[in-house]
Amino acid sequence: MKAEIIAVGTELLLGQIVNTNAQYLSQRLAALGIDVYFQTVVGDNAGRIRSAIETARSRADLLIFTGGLGPTQDDLTKDVLAEYLGRKLVIHEPSLRKIEERLAGNLIRIESNRRQALMIEGSEPLPNEKGMAVGNALTADGTHYILLPGPPVEMQAMFDGPATRWLLRLLGESRPLHSLTLRFAGIGESALEHLLIDLIRGQTDPTIAPYAKEGEVAIRLSTKAADEAEAAAKLEETVRAIERLAGRYLYAKEDVPLEETVVGMLRASGRTAATAESCTGGLIAELITSVPGSSEAFAGGFVVYTNVMKRELLGLPAELLEGPGAPGAISGETAALMAERTLERCGADYALATTGVAGPSPAEGKPPGLVYVALAERGGRTDVHELKLSGGRDGVRLRAAKHALYRLWERMKESMTNF
Secondary structure, three states, X not given: OEEEEEEEOHHHHOOOOOOHHHHHHHHHHHHOOOEEEEEEEEOOOHHHHHHHHHHHHOOOOEEEEEOOOOOOOOOOHHHHHHHHHOOOEEEOHHHHHHHHHHOOOOHHHHHHHHHHHEEEOOOEEEOOOOOOOOEEEEEEOOEEEEEEOOOHHXXXXXXXXXXXXXXXXXXXXXXXXXXXXXXXXXXXXXXXXXXXXXXXXXOOOOEEEEEEEOOEEEEEEEEEOOOHHHHHHHHHHHHHHHHHHHHHHEEEOOOOOHHHHHHHHHHHHOOOEEEEEOOOOOHHHXXXXXXXXXXXXXXXXXEOOOHHHHHHHHOOOHHHHOOOOOOOOXXXXXXXXXXXXXXXXXXXXXXXXXXXXXXXXXXXXXXXXXXEEEEEEOOOOEEEEEEEOOOOHHHHHHHHHHHHHHHHHHHHHHHOOOO
């Protein structure tokens, strides 16, 4: 079944409120195995609402409306649809009694709120547990319609209750959508897509949908199945194929950020990490400490933005940072020594260091986006990675920080037999 969501309300078009209802409904419909191909927003205008109905009917089996069921004259959804279908509006008596009880003693308000008790002739009423406007569900000429109130609290309760029960009767044996999210780091969206292009081009079921997150990439796998066991079997085959092609970048088979995975690995192994940051300005430390329980995994860190701080806090020699022929602060040599001195000072098992040019201007004659990431391990080696990152200042900083965490994850995965 194909569905279209039609949100009615001029306030949505003016940007006065955000259409969170469409997001909520799309997620719920996907769980029922109903595909949402279009979402429409239309103002409180009878002609334009009718046009939206006509267009939606040409491309969807199920039209779900939110908004326009209230007591005022610009609440037109039921009026327009009833006229379009050639049906009358009739009073739903239980809803009217509820309105009268709630507004007892205020005859003027009761009269204006009678509109909220109207329903389209021949439709099934959808009781409103959180408000007063009754919803509608009906089928006419092969098209199914559900009318829901606009306030999210009312809409969600109505959809999850009576509307979903109506849909399940309509669907009969349902094959809902099951999804799994894979998370990748150390690789961009286009590069990951290139590795998986044959799988993506040949996809049928499950479907494969890559999408970028800042500094990371996610892939959503989706399949329709009668139950969790059937879905897991179908998804697992695709996961194995992806692992064969891009497993070195796959850090989680659930929708969690890289820093959460890294902190979890550190805690499970009883190890700690520390940081020394120049161009990222403490962002790696912020990402790590945003994870609950990170106090067990993070020893501490330094923000050494200037050469003075690099010398005074980490003891880096002036001849490395400054002067003719020196590598300079923005160099692999500096990044490596920053990481090694941080290990000594913090007593951690791993140390990450970053130095580079976040932009927008060059520094030390080096271009924006040039970043060096170093990873030192107690009793192990020190690796340095040169990055050439594009984008604005904030993007460069975040991608550099995420890349540093990726390198730590990669090293732990190599050295720890239980990961």
